Amino acid sequence: MAALAPVPSSRLAALTRLRCAVFQTSYNPTSARTGAKYLRARLRGPSMVEYYPKELTVAKFNRLCLGQWKIVDTTEETRLADVEAKKKRGKGAPKKAKTKGDSRRSHRKR
Template sequence: MSAVAPSRLALLTRLRCSIFQTAYNPTSIRTGAKYLRARLRGPSMVNYYPVQLSISEARKMFPKFDAIDFQEQERVEDVEARKARGKGTPRKARSKDESRRTKRRR
């Protein structure tokens, strides 16, 4: 019984990988192939959670149906109250002279 040469075994492994379409990795370096071959989780997660229809989307789909979106109404009132107290968003600069950055550099 004679032993098979390591080079012959390497050739056999390479041929086996080409036949069965697997990755030839003689040095056992981590390649991440296990994770790349794994089934994608995203589609099944999307199917698991039900689609929640909001009031604003329902109003867009059915314009004749008069529904009041209390959350949106409360948000608008809060924004108006903040603006009245001077806590609203800053105005957008129309030119470079109105920009806060140029005022800070001078």
């Protein structure tokens, strides 16, 4: 069996170029980044959005009806009533700070 002679690199390059032409791929001998993979990849957003099951809440239903019908949200009304009762007893949320010095964080001990 005769020993194979080493193939010159120019011949190999020509072969690769010809192969690219035949199979319609881009000839890129230096492996330069073309960014094509960002265009080729499928979009992931559409399937991402469908992960959680769609949930219809009372507030969402009222928004969809555009004021034509309205369901009374008892839990939300109870919550608002509780907040009002707390405010009357002076237990409401603190006022928003106008300046940085007013903020509660500025008086914090380290």
